[in-house]
């Protein structure tokens with residue numbers, strides 16, 4: 001049924017040996033509510049691989065005539081990408097999960113939103129780790145590679161300052177979501193997916209256990 005399932009697959013790339021010691025409250029929205037969008041998108045059919053539909057759009061803060069306001073300089077365009085998933089599910093226990101990854105770049109920073117629904121009842125109240133990873137999702141959990149890290153990060157920066165973590169709590173109804181914003185452009189050559197893991201991310205090591213679900217993502 002699944003092309004590949006590796007329940008005990010560790011996440012070897014997840015341990016960066018970092019010295020991060022901060023909690024990650026600032027970047028995350030821990031509430032288990034959804035985004036107010038349609039939640040009925042996901043009757044899964046049990047297939048592990050889904051062709052994520054990607055929507056790309058560019059919209060300006062100003063109208064098409066482009067009147068220039070305060071400051072008069074800079075790029076006012078906001079670019080967004082939305083990819084529906086999951087692209088791969090590695091543990092059949094989660095085959096009903098539906099994901100959506102939305103990315104946005106506004107010229108100064110990048111916002112990543114992860115929305116997931118369809119978690120089994122047992123997972124309600126649990127917090128799962130999730131991160132932007134460097135490669136596209138693949139048949140094997142390891143295909144997504146290591147955590148994305150900002151290539152321009154200061155040396156010795158804590159992991160959560162240079163990676164993008166999207167840990168979320170599964171709420172009532174089996175749904176969860178998280179939003180992270182970083183003050184830089186995330187280049188798509190460095191970042192290609194969002195992986196959901198079996199447990200909350202260890203703030204020191206970045207480890208979050210096995211990879212459950214991978215969703216391709218598009219960056220800028």
Ligand SMILES: [Cu+2]
Pocket residue numbers: 014130131132133147195196197208
């Ligand atoms: Cu990860």
